Amino acid sequence: MSPPRRLNEVVSGDDRVVHWATEEAFEEDLRAHTGYYRVLCGREIAIASMVTPPGFFCEPCTMLKGVV
Numbered sequence: 001m002s003p004p005r006r007l008n009e010v011v012s013g014d015d016r017v018v019h020w021a022t023e024e025a026f027e028e029d030l031r032a033h034t035g036y037y038r039v040l041c042g043r044e045i046a047i048a049s050m051v052t053p054p055g056f057f058c059e060p061c062t063m064l065k066g067v068v
Helices: 023-032 058-064
Strands: 007-012 018-022 036-038 045-047
Touching: 007 023, 007 058, 018 058, 023 036
Parallel strands: none
Antiparallel strands: 007 018, 036 045
16 A cells, blocks of 8 residues: 655635645646646646635545545
């Protein structure tokens, strides 16, 4: 059995919705310097500032978080 994947909690700059991204996807998107990140629900989001308060959790990301 493989170890569980590490996930990063990220907040969308557009609507403050909290999403989850795999560590691999997060690092890859960070290196790409596009400003957009792929999250578990399949969306590409622009991450909010670190001081932006989170809003609601993305339901699809939260459901997929338990499967990844």
